[in-house]
Amino acid sequence: MQEYKFQGQYHLRKVFQEDLRRAVSNLEYDLLVPIPVTDHTMKTRGFNQVTGLLEGLHYTELLVHKNKQKEAQSKKDRHSRLQTKQPFTIKQSSDLYGKTVLLVDDIYTTGRTLYHAAALLHEVGCNRVQSLSLAR
């Protein structure tokens, strides 16, 4: 995972895809939603490590980062991560009422990321929000 995410070896996504696919297939949902990365991460890492793992599955990139955060999540310490305000916004909120959403993240760190994302989805009317992360 270190090699995949932080060294940027995008080809290693294939190694984890099978595990994730199996985990996803055991759950019921209407929408499969990956946690997004910042625009800066896209321009340095070059990929969203979560969507890389979801390749081949039908997913919806519903969430985006609100403002251009300079620092990536992983560079902050635990305390400052817990302090963070809602970092996400919804791309389009139509048709979300009553839906069951499965949120996917690559690494479960503080749970704050998933908490914020879930809170936002509940706000716009989603019925149930479940989450899944590949590694802790």
Next chain:
Amino acid sequence: MKLDELYGRRVLFPQVDSFPLNDSRLQALPTLRVTSKNIICLRCGTVSNKSVVAMPRDQYYCPECITLGRVSTLDKFYHVQEPNQFVIPEQILTWTGQLSSLQATTSEIIRDRMERHCRQLLWAVTGAGKTEMIFAGIAAALSRGERVAIASPRVDVCLELYPRLQAAFANFPIALLHGREKQKYQYAQLTICTTHQLLRFYHAFDNLIVDEVDSFPYAANRALLYATENAIKPDGGLLFMTATPGKELIHQIQQKKLLVSYLPLRYHGHLLPQIKIHLAFNWRKHLLQRRLPARLIKELRLTLAHHHCLLFVPHVADLQPTFLALQRVFPKIKFTTVHAADPKRLEKVQSMRAGKYQFLITTSILERGVTFPEIDVFVLGADDQVFSSSALVQIAGRAGRSLKRPTGKVNFWVNSYNRRVREAQRQIAYMNTKGRRLTNG
């Protein structure tokens, strides 16, 4: 970051961010070349299939040299052309040793070719004293204000070279670069590094020396060969050194792309001990019943009466059975086994050197670099494919290293007489023929 860290180097930096330094000499260079089907890494030369290394938004990266930081189309290299900005001390060479007349002749040839920035090979037998022979060439280059590096594929060779070079060029700060230690990079006129570190340099060196070129992982690694070419200035010189040149180098000599100087005699002026072959059909099967070839035991006994020795076996799994078989034969003799991942490896080598062990049973890790004086050498299973012909020549070269006992026994036991064993014998015979010609005038 200081600007001089970019002299003759390429530093990766994201295109989206602004580089922390501003200087008119700063150049931004591309990292990859993208063709219709492939991408070519400009750091290591690796060609990758576009579809394999594609990221979203038409971005690409090189999977080969990733441990030094990922090269991708999202980044640029920042580089400053090597300015040779050095303060040259008055006294350059602080080495006071003496070369033999044969060494001195070779040393002069090398110095002359380094001055003309030639591509050359020093083919010197094991124990010829090649490091001392390049001091004159390095000293002359440094006095001309040139930037010089000595690179080796092996960290242990770098670590061994560093104190010797630092003593010989005491007035120069030397940069020692290898992956095992996180030492901060320093711009220096003289650099010692692993060949892997050459990937970070770009048109830096006026003269580059690559020691032990035949050893892993350099010999067959295209990325490292590419990095070597890139690290030298376009008009720079290159000196390869080895006791056992592989096919590729010999081919380059034949094509006259590489000048060669031979040193077929050891520093003490004696020939290399030739390998003696003994057949030991199915030795491993017998070994499992704790039986070793009778001749091996006889030769070991003869050696151990007056000398110490190394007994090489092909695999780690062969160590213990060999140890047990010999324990029965030599209950009173102190010996042990050692291999690459052995946590007590350094300790055991040290004890062997101190004479606490009379012999070591070892895998090929002790094939080069490590010197025990006055030993004999035995190899059980020399025809196993783990031993390349150059490894076998290196192993044979462990014997007869000292002036007190310049000869020594080299005995190999094999299942069958194969190409690699024959090639090793041929290389030793070749150097000895040249050596004999020198001593006989």
